[in-house]
Structures are given as structure tokens and as C-alpha cells.
Amino acid sequence: MQPLSQVLPPSAATTPEGHLAIGGCDLVALADEFGTPLVIYDAGLLRDTMRRYVTAFRAHDPRAEVIYASKAFWAQALLRMAHAEGLRMDVASGGELFMALHAGFPAGKIVMHGNAKDAREIGEALDAMVGLIVVDSLDEIVLLDRLAGERGRVQDVLVRVTPGVKPSTHAYIATGQIDSKFGFALDGGLAAGAVAACRAAANVNLVGLHCHIGSQIFELGAYRMAAGLLAAFASEQGGDDLGILDMGGGLGIAYTRGDTPPSVEEYADMVIGGVFAEWDAVGLPRPRVMVEPGRSIVGRAGLTIYRVTGTKDIPGVRRYVAVDGGMSDLMRPMLYGATYEAILPGRPEAEATQTLRLVGKHCESGDVLIQEATLPPVARGDLVCLPATGAYGVAMASNYNGVTRPAVVFVEGGEATLVVRREAYADLVARDL
Secondary structure, eight states: OGGGTTTSOTTOEEOTTSOEEETTEEHHHHHHHHOSSEEEEEHHHHHHHHHHHHHHHHTTOTTOEEEEEGGGOOOHHHHHHHHHTTOEEEEOSHHHHHHHHHTTOOGGGEEEOOSSOOHHHHHHHHHHTOSEEEEOSHHHHHHHHHHHHHTTOOEEEEEEEEOSOOOSSOGGGBOSSSSOSSSEESGGGHHHHHHHHHHHOTTEEEEEEEOOOBSSBOOTHHHHHHHHHHHHHHHHHOSSSOOEEEOOOOBOOOSSTTOOOOOHHHHHHHHHHHHHHHHHHTTOOOOEEEEOOSHHHHTTTEEEEEEEEEEEEETTTEEEEEESOOTTTOOHHHHHOOOOOOBOTTSTTSOOOEEEEEEOSSSOTTOEEEEEEEESOOOTTOEEEEESOOSSSSTTOOOGGGOOOOEEEEEETTEEEEEEOOOOHHHHTTTOO
């Protein structure tokens, strides 16, 4: 288990029976009790990571805010935990806004995102009286101004800027480059035009800038580069209406034993240190810095357990091992080639002697969880665990092929709590008329 220690939660241990345990709970016993596929979160690690974020950023500035990016995983239990730990909440749709409010999150601590917000979603945000809306297009500024005026409100907003920084990450999760569907590019005067449009709108109150350069980032220098470009832009724009700077999220996590992501503390040092240094350099008052972590809060805390349904050997080609889930509960490998490791929770310390392709049950050739997995001998009925699936697994889950979405369990101190029930077949037709 040592080689995979950095992708498993720190609470990982081996039971007297030789099984893998997380949060003091035997994973084999959990699979027997709750069925598979099963998504398990170490609640203690979730809470600890949230606290580390708040502590690390407020060590630099007590005004700093940590905003949880709920798109990563939005179960009610997690949203309530984030509120209890003093985080704000990032939502990117009317549905995510509804879930945050349903969890009891104060609307004033909600930040509304999205590159294609429609009139209904903007109206819902205004009616709820969310704290901030991040504007993403000139059309949206016009629409927001009108809808806020109809309600007799003036809405605080941030302008999302794409600074032209392209970090080393997958193209589908890089968002800070000029050619992006998100935000306003610094080049060509687009960001300046958005700032001017907000200042001219009677019912829009510009309070700062937003920048998100991408996700799964290990190279922290990209944040300093973005901060320098934003500082220069803020200096050009002048005024005291740019007192907030939301630097987005994007800190990467370890998905495989070869990954070495920076720590939360190193991330905080680079982001706030870089922002303050760049603002000082242009002679501006230091802004109130916000960040929006999602993956780096929930990713390592979660893992998914599958049961092997069968094996297939193709002589001279490869061995396939099929499990009872796949792309319907873990889309990332199919979406952008994300890589994971695997471990047998019933025999975590057994020697890995076979190379195989771990595949799902869906009617797609691309339904591959791990292209080349190295495991001990595996047979039908064995359990296979994929660590670091806490981000964008449950959130992207679907019912493709009529497969029901998995249950979610929180574990801590030897206790397991079911926080999301497994879907039933009846749920598949509940919306049909």
C-alpha cells in the first residue's frame, strides 16, 4: 500500500483481516453493506482540507476568502460541511444555486458563475440575493442590468478576465488562454470594454476582477504570471471598484503514484504572495483575495469501489477485466484521458503481477477506466478500488444504458454514514409522462 499512499486518504490502513480501511471502516465490509459501485469519502479529510485552506490563506490576510467550487461534488452533506467550516460557495447554474440554498447556505456567501447564464438563472440569483455574480459576456451585463433594475436592486459583480496564461494541463480544463469560451481577454480591449460596461450600468456594481487559468495545475508560477497581468490591467483601469480579486481554483491533486502536487500552503503562498507583490509594484492598494478550490478539497478524500463481473483474455493482445460501473459514474477517463491507479481492497498488499485493461459495463469501446492497470490476479467477484475519485465522479454521473447512479458514504472514526442513496430503477422513469 505504500506506493499508493499519496493518492489514498491519510487514514488508509490495513485491518487485522488484511483489508483496506479508510476512516476506520473496512472497505470490503462497506461494499457488502451498501453494494457496488460505491463512492466513499473520508469526512475527516474533507474537513481537514477545508480548514487548511482557510488557515493558509488567512495567515496572509484575514480578509481572504475560500470559496468551494461546488461543481466538483455537490451532495448536501458536503455543502453543509463547507458552510460549517466558514467557506463561501461557488455555483455555476440555477441547479447548483438551488442545491446550495437547499443546504442552508446563506445567499450572501454564494458566488454565481457560468459562461452562459440565462434570464431565469440570473433572475433566480437576484431573487435569492446572492453575494456576487461573475459576469462573462457583454450580453450578460446588459441582461443583468435590466433584470436587476426590474427588481429595484443593484448587484455586486466581478468581471471574469482571461489573461492569456496557458498552464500545463489538458486542453479541456485550461481556461486562462485567449481562445476560451470563458471571460474577457485582456488582448484587444475586451476586458477593458467589460469593465466600462459594468461601470456604465445603473444596476450593476463592479467590485473586482475574477481569473481562473485552469484546473489540475502543478506549476504554481502560472498564478504569479497571471497576477502580474491582472495588476497591470487594474492599474490601467484605475478606480477603487476593483478591490476584490478572485484568482479561481485549479490546484492539482495526485491521481497516480508519480504525481507530486504542491501543498495547500505552497499554493496560498504563491497566490497571495504573488498578488500582493504585483499590486505593490504598480502602487495599488492590496485587494481582498478569493480562491475557488474544488478538486483539491474533495478529490483525494473520495474513492470508488467496483466489483469485478468478469475477465476476458485475448491471446497475444491483452486481458480485460470488467466491473459493474464505468463511464456512468467516472466520466473523466473517457472525457479527457484522465488516469487513475487501482488497488484490491480485499488484498491491498498482494503483489501486483498482471497488467490488464480495466473496463466498464457500458456499450462503448471507450468505456475504459484504466488503460493499463497493474494488479494482483483478479477474478469475478473481487473488489477493485480506484482512489482519488472524489472530484467530478458523482458530479458528472449519468444514467447511460439505464445504469443507476451509485450510493455515497461518508466515513470517519469507524462510522459510516449513507449521505446519498443508490438510485433505484423507478428513478429512471420518475420524470416520464
